[in-house]
Amino acid sequence: MKTLLLELRQIAHSRLAVGAIVLLALLSALSVWTGLHAVSQQRATLERIAASHAHDHAAILATQLRSNNAEAGAVGYYLPHLTVNPPSPLAFAAIGGRDLQPSALRVRILGLHAQLYESESINPELAMPGRFDFAFVLVYLTPLFVIALMHDLVSSEREAGRLRLLASLPKGAANTWRRRVGLRYALLWLAALLPLAVGAFIADAGVIGFAQIALVATLYLAFWFGLAAWVAARARTSAGSAAILLASLVGLTMILPTLADAGIARLSPVSKGVELALAQRQAVHSAWDVPKPDTFEKFFRTHPEWKDTAPVTGRFHWKWYYAMHQAGDDAVVPSVAQYRASMQAREDWTARAGLLLASVNVQVLLHRLADTDLASQLAYHDRIGAYHTQLRQFFYPYLFDERPFTPGDAAKLPVYDGSAMKGTLAPGQLLALAVLALLLLAAGLRTLRTVR
Numbered sequence: 001m002k003t004l005l006l007e008l009r010q011i012a013h014s015r016l017a018v019g020a021i022v023l024l025a026l027l028s029a030l031s032v033w034t035g036l037h038a039v040s041q042q043r044a045t046l047e048r049i050a051a052s053h054a055h056d057h058a059a060i061l062a063t064q065l066r067s068n069n070a071e072a073g074a075v076g077y078y079l080p081h082l083t084v085n086p087p088s089p090l091a092f093a094a095i096g097g098r099d100l101q102p103s104a105l106r107v108r109i110l111g112l113h114a115q116l117y118e119s120e121s122i123n124p125e126l127a128m129p130g131r132f133d134f135a136f137v138l139v140y141l142t143p144l145f146v147i148a149l150m151h152d153l154v155s156s157e158r159e160a161g162r163l164r165l166l167a168s169l170p171k172g173a174a175n176t177w178r179r180r181v182g183l184r185y186a187l188l189w190l191a192a193l194l195p196l197a198v199g200a201f202i203a204d205a206g207v208i209g210f211a212q213i214a215l216v217a218t219l220y221l222a223f224w225f226g227l228a229a230w231v232a233a234r235a236r237t238s239a240g241s242a243a244i245l246l247a248s249l250v251g252l253t254m255i256l257p258t259l260a261d262a263g264i265a266r267l268s269p270v271s272k273g274v275e276l277a278l279a280q281r282q283a284v285h286s287a288w289d290v291p292k293p294d295t296f297e298k299f300f301r302t303h304p305e306w307k308d309t310a311p312v313t314g315r316f317h318w319k320w321y322y323a324m325h326q327a328g329d330d331a332v333v334p335s336v337a338q339y340r341a342s343m344q345a346r347e348d349w350t351a352r353a354g355l356l357l358a359s360v361n362v363q364v365l366l367h368r369l370a371d372t373d374l375a376s377q378l379a380y381h382d383r384i385g386a387y388h389t390q391l392r393q394f395f396y397p398y399l400f401d402e403r404p405f406t407p408g409d410a411a412k413l414p415v416y417d418g419s420a421m422k423g424t425l426a427p428g429q430l431l432a433l434a435v436l437a438l439l440l441l442a443a444g445l446r447t448l449r450t451v452r
Contacts (some may be wrong), residue, residue: 008183017184018328025191027137032199035092035133039203042091042103044080046084053082065407072398072405073318073373076391080106083416084386085380088371088423089205093196093213094135094363096372105384109395111325112388113332114145114280116381118272134196135366138217139359140253142192143224147245149184150228153177153240154451177229177448193217209369212383212425216365216433223358223437229444231449253359260353268345272287276332276339283328292320299323302330309400319399326392339377347374355432371423383417390414 011017057080064075085103107115193214200210228245234240287295292312300307303326312320354361367373395412398405 011183011187017149020145021187021191024137024142024145024188025091025195026191027141029195029198030136031132031134031137032092032195034131035095036199036202038095038131038133039087039092042087042098046086046104050082050084053106054079057079057082061407065405065410068405069404071318072395072403072409073321075405075410076109076318076322076395076399078108078381080108081387081391081413081416082106083380083384084418085376085383086418089203090200090209090213090370090423091372092199092203092370093133094366094370094372095131095133096135096367096370097377098372098385099131101377103380107391109322109387109388109391111280111284112385113329113336114277114284116276116277116384118141122234128372134199134213135363135370138192138220138366139362142188143249143253143318144220145188145191146221146224146228147242149188150181150232151242151245152227153180153239154230154448155232155235155241158236177451178445180227181229181445181448185221189218189221192221192295212369213366215425216362216369216430219430219433220358220362220365222441226437226439226441226444230378230440233444233447252357257353257360258352260357263354264346264349266276266352268342268349270342270346270385271339273339276335279335280328280332283331284325287324287327293329295320295324298327298330302326303396306396306400310402319396322392322395322399343374343378348392351426351429354429356436358433358436361429361433365425365433368426368429369423376423387414388415 060078060080061075064070064078083105087098087103091098105115196213196217197210200206200213227248231244231248232241235244296307296312306319309319350360351364354364364373368375392413394412397403398409
């Protein structure tokens with residue numbers, strides 16, 4: 001215990017070490033506050049949208065249901081239905097794609113894909129740099145503080161003439177190096193994670209949620225401490241050690257991930273979602289010039305339960321209009337499947353790159369835990385699709401059986417279920433990070449024992 005206090009006193013006498021620990025704690029606290037503020041703004045925006053939608057929904061219903069025999073087709077055409085994708089409790093730690101993709105969408109019973117993908121927009125101010133959240137601090141900034149505390153671990157003893165004395169102690173030297181590395185690790189761990197614990201408490205993320213992110217951060221810190229220990233043991237000077245570690249930081253967090261991203265983009269090209277919306281709209285617009293029986297034939301392939309209803313003989317009928325929209329949706333189903341498969345392929349290749357690049361792996365894990373990754377966005381699209389199907393199935397009996405739509409029927413409209421699965425750690429990704437971090441840490445500590 002006394003030796004540990006002496007080591008702690010030695011760190012306290014170093015302005016660089018103290019400054020690094022304090023600055024990391026401040027940056028971590030700032031990132032947590034920024035994340036909480038961003039999530040709070042998103043929740044407030046969703047509340048404003050919900051309030052505005054409720055007003056519009058009530059006004060449109062009142063207008064369309066002025067008579068007790070309103071047309072269901074007109075009600076379905078004008079009446080919007082709100083779907084939302086609220087942030088998870090852990091979203092403050094890794095904002096991910098929530099700044100880039102819409103988290104609320106109003107849908108009608110018209111063609112789904114045109115509505116789903118025409119809203120696919122990206123905030124250009126946030127697309128490149130991203131948010132200053134805990135994930136950013138952990139991945140890009142924390143290694144800088146590891147370098148600040150570890151670059152002169154051995155060289156400072158060599159320059160002070162104490163290295164040979166330490167090396168002359170067979171077991172004492174190894175214990176000293178482990179103690180010094182462990183103490184620096186613990187101080188940076190506390191500086192980074194104490195603000196996160198406060199943020200998790202404020203966000204009501206729960207102990208398990210915090211523990212999962214803390215586990216990822218613990219392994220990532222172990223990776224960098226292992227690398228820093230190995231370099232510190234091999235380098236002859238403090239400046240040389242710092243230069244090697246900084247070069248490693250740039251390569252492992254910027255250059256190699258950028259090259260991997262460029263390679264993945266070429267390997268799995270993805271078209272724009274707006275092209276799907278355009279294709280669906282073109283299919284619908286061209287159907288105006290197609291004989292109605294041809295349109296119904298396409299519709300009845302996927303909805304055979306309505307094929308025995310009365311045929312449309314006039315110029316316009318709502319059931320023909322909605323059959324036309326659904327046939328347009330069905331026409332782009334293969335393109336939608338290909339689009340989603342291409343996006344998922346990119347995500348899979350990114351996860352594979354993370355098996356070798358710890359920085360990429362950490363981001364994949366944190367975004368999955370925070371429900372801010374591609375899987376979360378696709379799951380939201382799936383929930384919208386399921387709700388759209390419920391709405392169509394609700395309205396079709398009124399359309400095809402030509403039943404009037406009454407205020408009592410409006411009270412039975414399906415309600416959107418916004419519940420989503422909570423993010424979980426990907427076992428394979430976590431195992432890869434653990435193996436890489438622990439092997440590198442063991443190699444670094446082993447190398448320190450051979451220092452002379």
